[in-house]
Amino acid sequence: MVAKPEDIIPEELARRLRFLPEATDEDQRAFLDAAAEFLAAADSAKLRKLPPIARIKWELVRERRLADLLTVIDFERVNPSAFPVRGRLRPYVAIPGVDSRSLPASVTRLRLREMPVRAKATEVLWQDGKIVVHGYAFVANLPNGPGTLPRLAWLRAPGGRRIPVRFRAQESLRATRDSKQALHNYDNAGFEITIDPAKLKSRGKWKSGTWGLTLALPRPGGYVPGKAQRVDVGSAGHSQARYLGDGARLIAGFHEDVFQLTIDVPEAEVTDQTATADALRLGLRSPAGGKRPTKLRVVRKGQQGGVEYPLAPQEAGDGDQRWARWGAEIPFDDLTVATEPTEKTHDFITHIEFADGSSRRATVLEGFLPGRYLRPGGREIAVTTDGPGLLKLHDRARQAVVDRMEWTRDGVLLVEGSYTGPGDRKRFVLRHGERFEEHVLPLNWTDSESRFSVRITPDKMTSYDAVLPLRAGRWYFSLRDQDAWGNKGDVPVKLRADLIDTLPLKKRVAGRTYAVNRRYFDRLFLGSGPVLRGEERGAYRQRELRQVHTPAFKREPLTESVFYNSFGGKQFSDSPRAIYEEFVRRGIEVEHLWSVADAQVDLPPGVRPVEWHSREWYEALARSRYVVTNVGLGDWYERRDGQCVVQTWHGTPLKKIGADLLGTPKANLQYIASLPHRFRQFDFVVSPNAFTTPIMRNAFRCEGEILESGYPRNDIFHRPDREKIAQRVRATLGIPEGRKVVLYAPTWRDDQRHTASKFKLDLRVDLTAAREALSDDHVFLFRKHPKILDAIPGAGQGFVYDVSAYPDIAELYLITDVLITDYSSVLFDFAHSGKPMLFFTYDLEHYRDTLRGFYFDFTERAPGPLIKTSAELIHAIRTADTVRRTYDEKYAAFVRDFCEPSDGLATARVVDRMLEIGQAKG
Numbered sequence: 063m064v065a066k067p068e069d070i071i072p073e074e075l076a077r078r079l080r081f082l083p084e085a086t087d088e089d090q091r092a093f094l095d096a097a098a099e100f101l102a103a104a105d106s107a108k109l110r111k112l113p114p115i116a117r118i119k120w121e122l123v124r125e126r127r128l129a130d131l132l133t134v135i136d137f138e139r140v141n142p143s144a145f146p147v148r149g150r151l152r153p154y155v156a157i158p159g160v161d162s163r164s165l166p167a168s169v170t171r172l173r174l175r176e177m178p179v180r181a182k183a184t185e186v187l188w189q190d191g192k193i194v195v196h197g198y199a200f201v202a203n204l205p206n207g208p209g210t211l212p213r214l215a216w217l218r219a220p221g222g223r224r225i226p227v228r229f230r231a232q233e234s235l236r237a238t239r240d241s242k243q244a245l246h247n248y249d250n251a252g253f254e255i256t257i258d259p260a261k262l263k264s265r266g267k268w269k270s271g272t273w274g275l276t277l278a279l280p281r282p283g284g285y286v287p288g289k290a291q292r293v294d295v296g297s298a299g300h301s302q303a304r305y306l307g308d309g310a311r312l313i314a315g316f317h318e319d320v321f322q323l324t325i326d327v328p329e330a331e332v333t334d335q336t337a338t339a340d341a342l343r344l345g346l347r348s349p350a351g352g353k354r355p356t357k358l359r360v361v362r363k364g365q366q367g368g369v370e371y372p373l374a375p376q377e378a379g380d381g382d383q384r385w386a387r388w389g390a391e392i393p394f395d396d397l398t399v400a401t402e403p404t405e406k407t408h409d410f411i412t413h414i415e416f417a418d419g420s421s422r423r424a425t426v427l428e429g430f431l432p433g434r435y436l437r438p439g440g441r442e443i444a445v446t447t448d449g450p451g452l453l454k455l456h457d458r459a460r461q462a463v464v465d466r467m468e469w470t471r472d473g474v475l476l477v478e479g480s481y482t483g484p485g486d487r488k489r490f491v492l493r494h495g496e497r498f499e500e501h502v503l504p505l506n507w508t509d510s511e512s513r514f515s516v517r518i519t520p521d522k523m524t525s526y527d528a529v530l531p532l533r534a535g536r537w538y539f540s541l542r543d544q545d546a547w548g549n550k551g552d553v554p555v556k557l558r559a560d561l562i563d564t565l566p567l568k569k570r571v572a573g574r575t576y577a578v579n580r581r582y583f584d585r586l587f588l589g590s591g592p593v594l595r596g597e598e599r600g601a602y603r604q605r606e607l608r609q610v611h612t613p614a615f616k617r618e619p620l621t622e623s624v625f626y627n628s629f630g631g632k633q634f635s636d637s638p639r640a641i642y643e644e645f646v647r648r649g650i651e652v653e654h655l656w657s658v659a660d661a662q663v664d665l666p667p668g669v670r671p672v673e674w675h676s677r678e679w680y681e682a683l684a685r686s687r688y689v690v691t692n693v694g695l696g697d698w699y700e701r702r703d704g705q706c707v708v709q710t711w712h713g714t715p716l717k718k719i720g721a722d723l724l725g726t727p728k729a730n731l732q733y734i735a736s737l738p739h740r741f742r743q744f745d746f747v748v749s750p751n752a753f754t755t756p757i758m759r760n761a762f763r764c765e766g767e768i769l770e771s772g773y774p775r776n777d778i779f780h781r782p783d784r785e786k787i788a789q790r791v792r793a794t795l796g797i798p799e800g801r802k803v804v805l806y807a808p809t810w811r812d813d814q815r816h817t818a819s820k821f822k823l824d825l826r827v828d829l830t831a832a833r834e835a836l837s838d839d840h841v842f843l844f845r846k847h848p849k850i851l852d853a854i855p856g857a858g859q860g861f862v863y864d865v866s867a868y869p870d871i872a873e874l875y876l877i878t879d880v881l882i883t884d885y886s887s888v889l890f891d892f893a894h895s896g897k898p899m900l901f902f903t904y905d906l907e908h909y910r911d912t913l914r915g916f917y918f919d920f921t922e923r924a925p926g927p928l929i930k931t932s933a934e935l936i937h938a939i940r941t942a943d944t945v946r947r948t949y950d951e952k953y954a955a956f957v958r959d960f961c962e963p964s965d966g967l968a969t970a971r972v973v974d975r976m977l978e979i980g981q982a983k984g
Contacts (some may be wrong), residue, residue, distance in 0.1 A: 065111035071120075075100060079119065081731035083132050090128060097123045100412045110168060114155045114176055117792070121169045133159040140827045141734070143955045145244035147172065147203050153282040162601065174464040179203050180241065181277050181289020183321045185298045186314055193257040193304075193314050197290055199277050200239035200251040206207065207546060214285070215255050215279040217323065219271045225261050229277070237443070239600030240293070247602060253277075259304075259312050262325055269308035273323040290321040295536065296579035296589070301449030305428040309349055313450045324450075326425070330355040330388070330414050332453050337435050342397070342445060342455075346373065346388040346414070347427070358390045358424065362399065363409040369396055370415070390676070392455075394435065394443055401459045403440030403484060404551070410455035416481045424453040430561045434463065440484040447557040448583050460484065462514070462541050462555045467564070467578060473571035475518040475578065475588065481541060482512045483553060488517045488541040491552065492588065495536040496820075499867070500549075514541075520590060521572040525867055527794050528664030530589040531574055539586045547830070548855040558586040574661070593661050593673050608698050609681045616702050623653035625686035629712070630693055631674035634666075635870035637710035637748065637972075638690045640774035642669070642971045648682030650977075655682045664869065678894060689982055691731035697736045699727065701743050706979040708972065709744040710774065713887030714960055716753050718915040720761035727913065737763035745979050748773065748972055750890070751960050752967070757917065769975055772968030776873045779894040780966025788876040795863060796910045797841055799879070804836070805878040807871070808885040809844040823852035826904050828932040829862055835936050837861040843878070845871060847886070880942045882935065885909060885920070890960050893953070898946035899926040899940050910956055925949055925956040 067076060078085070078093045081337075085093065094158045101109075101124050102703065109120060115138055122131040134157050137145075142680055148156040154170040162170045188194075199213070215229040234252025255275070262273060278285040292299045301315025306325075330348035339344060348355050352967075361368030376387040388495050399408040412424040432446040444456040460483035468476050481488075490503040501523050506515045521531045539555035546552075557565070557580060562599060566589075567578040575591035597603055624645060626638040634656065642654055656665055659674040672679050683689065683699070689707040700721035701707045720737060723729040733929040741747065746767035749755040755770050778784060797803065811824050832842060833856065844854045846866040857864035866876060871888065875881075881892045881899045901924050903909075910916055921928060926949050938945055946953070957964075 067112055067116045070104070070108050070112065073099060079090065079123070079135075082137055084731040084735040086177065091461075092840070094123065094126050098126075098692065114170070114172060115157075116153060117169045118157065118160075118165065121165055133157065141243065141245045144241075144245035145203055146245070147177075147205075147282070149282050153204075153281045170183075174286060177204065177281055179277060179279055181288045181290045182240065182293035183290040183298065183316075184293055185235065186302065186321075188302070188304050188314075191259070193259065193312070193323065194292065195253075195255040195257070195275070196232070197293070198234040198240075198248065199253055199255055199279060199288060199290070200237060200241070200248045200252040201281050201286055202241075202280050204281060205246060213253065213280070216276055216278075217257065217273040218276065219273050222271065222273075223373055225273075227275075228256045230256075233594040235599075238602045239596075240309060242601055242922070244601040244605040257323065259306055259323075259325070262323070268306065268308060268325055268327050268659060270327050271325055272317075273325075275321050275323070289822065292316045292319040292321070294332075295581050296577075297562075300562075300580070300583060302563070303425075303428075303451035304450065311428075311451065315449055321386055324371065328425055329353040329416065329420075329422065331425045331427050333387075333868070334430065334431065335432065335433050337394075338391075340395075341391040341393045342435065342443065344390050344392065344453075345376065346390070347385040348388065350386050351382055352386075353420070354386075355388055355414050356417050357415045357416055358392070358420070359413040359935040360392060360396070361411045361413070362447070363411055368413075380911050388407075389477075394437065396440070397443050397455060397457055398437055400439070400441055400459075403831075404459060405441075407456050407458040410457075412453045412455060425451045426453050427687070430560065434460075436460070436482055442482075446584075448559075449562075459553070462553050463558050464537075464539075464555060465558045465561065467567055469567065469569040473519065473521060473569055473576075475520065475569070475576070476515065477518065477539075478513070478515045478557065480512050481514060481553065488543055488553070490514075490530070490555075491540045491542045491549070492518070492537040493540060493549065494533060495538055495849070496586065497535065498851050499533065500853065501532070501537075501540070502858065510529055518588065520576045520588060521574065525664075526869070530618075530664060531613055531661050532576070532588070533662055534590050534592050534660050536579075536581075536587040536589050538581075539588070545859060547859060547971065549853060555586050557586050559584060560803050580835070594676055598676050604675060607675070611677065612684050613682045614682050618685055620687050620702075620704050621653065621657055621685050622651070623656070623682070623686045624688040624690060625655045625682045627689075627691040627693065627695075629848070631657035631663065633869050634663050634669075635775075635872070636692050636712060637774040637969075638692055639870065640777055640969045641690050641710070641973060641976075643707075643776070644973045647975070652687070655686060687984070690976075692739055695743060697740055699743055701745070704983045704984060706976055707762045708746060708748065708976055709741070710748045711750075711758070712773075714750050714890035715757055715761070716885055716887060716889075716916055716918075716920060718761075718917060719757075719761055721755070722761040722917075723915075734763070738765060741766060746975060748968075750776070751962055753960055769972065770963075771971035771975075772963040772965075773891070774896050774969035774972055776961075777966045777969050778876065779964070783871075784876055787873060791873045791877050795843075795865065795868075795877075798864075800839070802840045802879040803838055803843060803877050804880045804882060805843045805845065805865075805874055806882040806902075807886055807888045808882075808884045810847045810849045811905070820849065820851050823850050825852075825855070825904070826932060827935065829854075829856050831932065832936050835863040835938060840939065845872065845874065880939055882939075889925075893925060893957050893961050894964055896953070896957075898942040898949075899953075900935065900942070900945065901926055901928045902935050903928045904930050923952065923956060924955040925957075 068127055075097060120132055137157050147153050148303055153172045154162055167607055179199055180202055183195050183197040184443035185196040191195055200398050213229050215227050216627055217225045232252035232254055235249055237251040252818045275290055277288050278624060301313055304312045306312055310327045329352055330346050332344055333347050334345040355373050357373055358371045361367045372392045373388040375881050376389045378387050412426050413421045413798050415421045426447045430447060435443045440460055444458055446454045448454055462481040464477055466478040478782055487507055490505045492501040503516055522529050524762040540552040542552050565579055569576050574593060577589045579589050580586055626642055628636045628638045636664045654669045654760040655672050656669050657674050658671040665671055672682050692710045692712045702886055721734045741762050741764040746769045749758055749768050749770045750773040755768050758764050758768055842861055843863045843865045854864040875892055882902055927938060927945060929938055
């Protein structure tokens with residue numbers, strides 16, 4: 063069993079080891095002393111169970127071999143989940159620069175469990191009567207080049223015979239990408255395994271049983287076995303039942319995420335379902351002369367016992383004498399449990415009981431047609447199936463079920479289905495499964511009001527006044543009431559069970575693959591594939607682009623172009639946009655290239671999009687005469703001779719940043735140590751004001767030029783056409799005439815997380831109360847921080863507007879009458895407007911004292927009231943003019959300290975300096 067370092071190593075020692083290369087000589091010696099004391103009392107057997115790299119590090123700590131220890135830490139930082147392996151018969155870890163032979167063999171030697179097979183089944187198909195499994199398999203950290211030893215695969219039932227199956231190697235770029243490491247290439251780890259079910263017969267007959275698939279891959283000293291695991295959300299990750307004839311069926315699928323095959327020879331199975339006004343009728347068949355089914359037992363999931371229904375003999379309508387026919391009636395009242403329309407789904411499990419006292423779960427015959435039967439109160443009884451072919455009975459809220467889909471030649475997805483649930487005619491919603499972003503589409507209803515259809519053009523989705531493709535990821539289908547206040551009442555859209563085998567339904571449109579697929583058996587989604595090519599995706603390919611291709615690009619001549627990067631390719635906005643517009647205004651003849659992530663940025667004519675981290679992106683970064691960015695470029699990047707690289711940055715710091723976090727738990731010593739190099743990449747850094755300049759100098763360890771020009775993005779407050787821009791923005795958002803605009807733009811909370819980099823919406827504003835108090839003459843614009851994912855309740859209902867995806871917040875400032883924020887740097891930009899600001903700081907003490915420190919006393923210098931409750935906030939919005947007058951003196955002092963220079967010439971100063979440097983270098 064492998065031990066986790068965090069379960070053995072004290073947290074403080076682990077942190078000091080992590081940042082040991084950045085520690086002083088004195089601190090390094092102190093660490094070795096403290097570690098020696100820990101190791102003297104530690105259980106050596108537990109230390110030997112640490113992962114290989116951790117074992118090596120702590121052995122080097124024990125031996126006080128500081129130079130080798132720092133070498134291993136540096137290697138691990140570059141290769142966090144991979145290491146080289148040497149040894150033909152006895153494999154061991156070989157870190158470059160460290161003599162492995164000088165360490166105990168028990169430390170460097172790899173155990174079998176430390177060379178696991180990473181195997182994934184990415185596609186399971188039924189072709190010509192055989193099961194075909196596509197996927198990839200490799201041994202972690204072992205080179206995967208062609209060798210003399212074959213890869214093998216076989217099926218085995220528990221305690222049964224082993225049946226070899228054909229294992230054919232294929233190329234798989236995905237194997238390397240999914241490995242999430244940059245050291246090893248696993249491109250030839252793909253496989254195609256073909257399984258003939260006939261080989262699973264026993265003496266020429268089908269026999270029920272389950273067969274596991276084992277892969278055997280060569281490793282030093284022999285082979286290592288492994289299992290093919292589930293990898294995808296979608297059809298490839300679901301079980302599927304296939305009928306083999308002679309009353310047998312095969313189930314190919316996953317148990318506890320491991321692929322397996324099951325042969326099932328049912329003594330009876332459900333053939334069809336119909337209904338009377340009051341009851342569900344189920345038809346069954348059993349082999350003539352076989353076990354006699356006598357009744358059905360239906361049990362509500364989670365309960366015991368159940369209700370029994372007798373099976374009566376039926377006449378065979380098809381005259382097939384091989385089968386006996388049976389029928390049972392289940393009153394709908396027996397399947398009706400819910401008392402409220404929106405109550406959760408209640409599932410029923412059905413067993414077939416036999417005369418000999420045995421029973422089995424009821425399965426359905428191939429071609430079984432599902433059905434839905436309406437019940438009072440907006441409910442329905444659904445009769446359907448699942449991947450293994452089990453009969454499924456549900457008491458559920460009425461759901462939308464799709465029964466027809468097709469792609470048109472020009473890339474439009476046509477979806478048709480039925481819904482008989484309550485409520486007004488609904489809208490169709492595409493909702494992103496991770497980001498919770500939404501697109502709302504109109505539905506077409508037939509005269510019967512139960513049939514709906516929708517047209518989805520995934521490469522042409524409207525976002526404000528832009529037309530963009532669907533963002534990469536899974537977009538789930540739902541129906542929503544037109545006046546819904548959020549998504550809690552959404553109706554999931556599902557696929558009729560007998561159409562499951564039509565998925566995935568793929569279409570290549572405008573350089574991106576879209577695929578209709580499913581989750582939880584029948585829940586529909588539209589998958590939007592990546593823009594990057596296969597040879598550009600993943601850690602290994604990105605390392606190649608940085609270390610192999612970029613040096614080659616740098617040997618090519620510079621191009622007379624400006625390469626812009628705004629927030630990692632997410633927007634056409636901020637100071638880079640202002641600089642672009644100044645270049646255009648001056649008529650400077652250069653090519654304009656813009657970083658675009660996932661094709662999600664709408665650009666003006668004459669600007670060429672360059673996909674983030676594509677081959678073209680690296681080439682543009684290496685060959686453009688000018689590079690303008692408002693975020694870091696990574697510590698791998700180095701400016702080439704002749705280039706002018708400008709860092710415009712993107713805020714005035716209230717919260718402590720960079721090296722100013724030293725001495726706190728938030729300090730990342732590795733990042734701080736890299737700052738001098740990172741900022742040597744830039745010819746100059748733009749500072750917004752005199753307050754920020756010394757902070758940049760220290761917090762970013764900036765040794766070069768800092769141009770205190772003001773932020774180009776804030777020149778928008780001085781533009782002569784700002785009123786015209788404001789009118790366009792109001793029209794784009796659809797804000798009614800005469801309504802005052804409240805903009806709420808909070809920052810994220812470090813302790814409110816979905817994942818390490820995705821944060822929850824910490825919503826403390828009572829939006830329902832705000833609507834009641836303000837909606838007659840206000841609208842409420844809500845702009846989430848890009849790191850926050852959750853949806854905004856009430857958005858789209860006339861009062862609350864989710865403007866998180868609006869391309870440039872600076873344009874929103876122009877229409878804003880009152881800004882609400884907290885500790886976000888938007889307050890420094892909006893202060894240029896002179897309009898009222900309210901600070902919803904419900905967690906001020908916790909945020910300031912626990913999460914982040916401040917550079918100044920915010921409670922004393924804030925140019926507006928600090929508000930604790932939603933009710934106080936709503937009152938302050940209604941009295942914003944009075945609030946502004948109350949804070950006139952503090953507001954003026956704030957502008958004086960944080961908004962100078964503010965003359966509309968910041969962009970001109972930055973471009974002048976760029977051209978001066980560019981001409982000198984050119």
